[in-house]
Amino acid sequence: MIIENPDDPRRFLAHLPVGERLPIPEDAAPSWSIFPYEGELTVRPLDAAELPEPDRHGEAGAAECHECRRPDEDFVWTDEHWRLKAFDAPHGLPAVLFLGPRDHHDLMDLPPARAVELGPMLQRAERAILALGGIGRVHVNRWGDGAAHLHLWLIARPEGQRQLIGSTLALWMDLLPPLPDELRADTLHRIATAMAADGGTAHA
Ligand SMILES: [Zn+2]
Structure with missing residues (x-):
């Protein structure tokens, strides 16, 4: 037809x-x-x-968006306009983070002043993750089918584990045994500290 x-x-x-x-x-x-x-x-x-x-979460606007109401303490790092959050589900990768604007926007309605900051913000976040050492690659993804508040995934692959390269890393993420708690906390602290070295506030 x-x-x-x-x-x-x-x-x-x-x-x-x-x-x-x-x-x-x-x-x-x-x-x-x-x-x-x-x-x-x-x-x-x-x-x-x-x-x-069906509507995504937060489709109706900021008043109905959990992400907008989330306190800065829930994040790894924040500044006036951007927030970086750790994926809170158990996973075995070195780091899985979300970068998003503080205010309620999706990509296509991101105000021009924020849109020009997005590239440099992604570079900062990637640099902060790579500075951990032992990171093979940081993948940047934007799916956005679940929530209307823009969130870009930054997914770090452990260096040397070549079976985890490419797009299937998101599938392996469900399977690998979780990172030990102490290592996860130290990793997030180091990422937060590296981000804050260029401005903003570390919370981890
Ligand atoms: Zn929102």
Whole structure:
């Protein structure tokens, strides 16, 4: 079925085989040496589309956003306009952090004054993480399907563990045994201190 209305969101959905189980192409992720799972895998049948999509958390604005109400003490580091927070779920990576604006904006409505700071802020956060030593790479991701308040993921890979390179690091994150508490606390303290050396306040 071809949808002729150029504004109809279903034009990107009409070709998808809802309810069918797709084959796994030979060169797809399960064949990669960095893919964490092995054995017989199947693809989940595609669900029917949901239009309009449900709101994300905070879609209605700052008044309904948990992130806006979060005190600075919950963060690793803050300044007047930006806040850096540790991912609080258990994970085995050296560091998993979120960088976001203090005020309630998503990427496309970030005011120009904040938008020009975003690149330098990401550089500062990456430098602070790399300064730990033992970091192979810091991945920067922005998904944003869960919450409307902009948050960029900074995900650090331990140096030398080449099976964790690339996009499947986010899958390994669920599997690896958690970093020891003392090492996690020291790591966050060192990141906070490195950030605060260029301004703002360390909280970890
Ligand atoms: Zn918010």
